Amino acid sequence: MKKKYFLDSLNNDIRNIIFDLGGVIINVDYHKTENAFKNLGISDFDRIFSQVRQSKIVDKLETGNISPAEFRKNLRELCRFNISDTGIDDAWNAMILDFPCDRIAILDKLRLNYRIFLLSNTNQIHIDYCMRNLNFGMIKSKFEKMYLSHEIHMRKPDKKTYQFVLNDAQLQASQTLFIDDTAINVEGAKLAGLNAYHLANGETVNNLFD
Numbered sequence: 001m002k003k004k005y006f007l008d009s010l011n012n013d014i015r016n017i018i019f020d021l022g023g024v025i026i027n028v029d030y031h032k033t034e035n036a037f038k039n040l041g042i043s044d045f046d047r048i049f050s051q052v053r054q055s056k057i058v059d060k061l062e063t064g065n066i067s068p069a070e071f072r073k074n075l076r077e078l079c080r081f082n083i084s085d086t087g088i089d090d091a092w093n094a095m096i097l098d099f100p101c102d103r104i105a106i107l108d109k110l111r112l113n114y115r116i117f118l119l120s121n122t123n124q125i126h127i128d129y130c131m132r133n134l135n136f137g138m139i140k141s142k143f144e145k146m147y148l149s150h151e152i153h154m155r156k157p158d159k160k161t162y163q164f165v166l167n168d169a170q171l172q173a174s175q176t177l178f179i180d181d182t183a184i185n186v187e188g189a190k191l192a193g194l195n196a197y198h199l200a201n202g203e204t205v206n207n208l209f210d
Contacts, residue, residue: 025103178195
């Protein structure tokens with residue numbers, strides 16, 4: 001019943017679904033990255049990552065405006081701690097958990113009736129990890145096309161990011177549903193004219209489509 005109510009509550013014209021990646025398709029836990037950096041000896045993690053946000057290092061990494069090597073160098077300079085590249089990558093990737101098998105079945109079923117896409121704020125370090133550990137090639141095969149922020153050089157919640165996807169895939173916003181686990185990204189999608197749904201409070205795509 002919830003699946004029918006959920007889709008009908010939007011409108012009967014939904015033809016396309018755009019999914020976020022982390023927290024929607026792949027399970028993530030951001031606290032694991034925080035704990036991993038603390039275990040490396042960065043006891044003032046909150047201060048360091050406040051500076052990271054202020055200097056927009058993550059934004060630059062996720063839009064492909066700095067390389068992974070530059071990201072690591074900037075991070076070392078901020079924390080004034082000599083962490084190896086492998087140590088940084090392992091801590092940075094600690095947030096990435098798994099790709100539940102039941103979501104494969106959900107995507108396979110949705111593909112029968114909808115054009116499905118993926119739009120993710122991500123970076124090369126995370127994607128390399130997913131390729132090695134989560135069979136990212138198989139995940140990619142479930143979508144008509146993936147839009148990764150570090151490849152398209154723009155990220156959510158910027159309105160132009162959604163407009164780029166709509167234009168590139170030749171989608172009508174009124175016929176497109178966007179699903180994300182971050183509220184500000186959902187609001188950005190709505191500003192671009194998309195139907196948008198915020199997965200919150202532990203809700204998953206399984207609750208929507210099972």
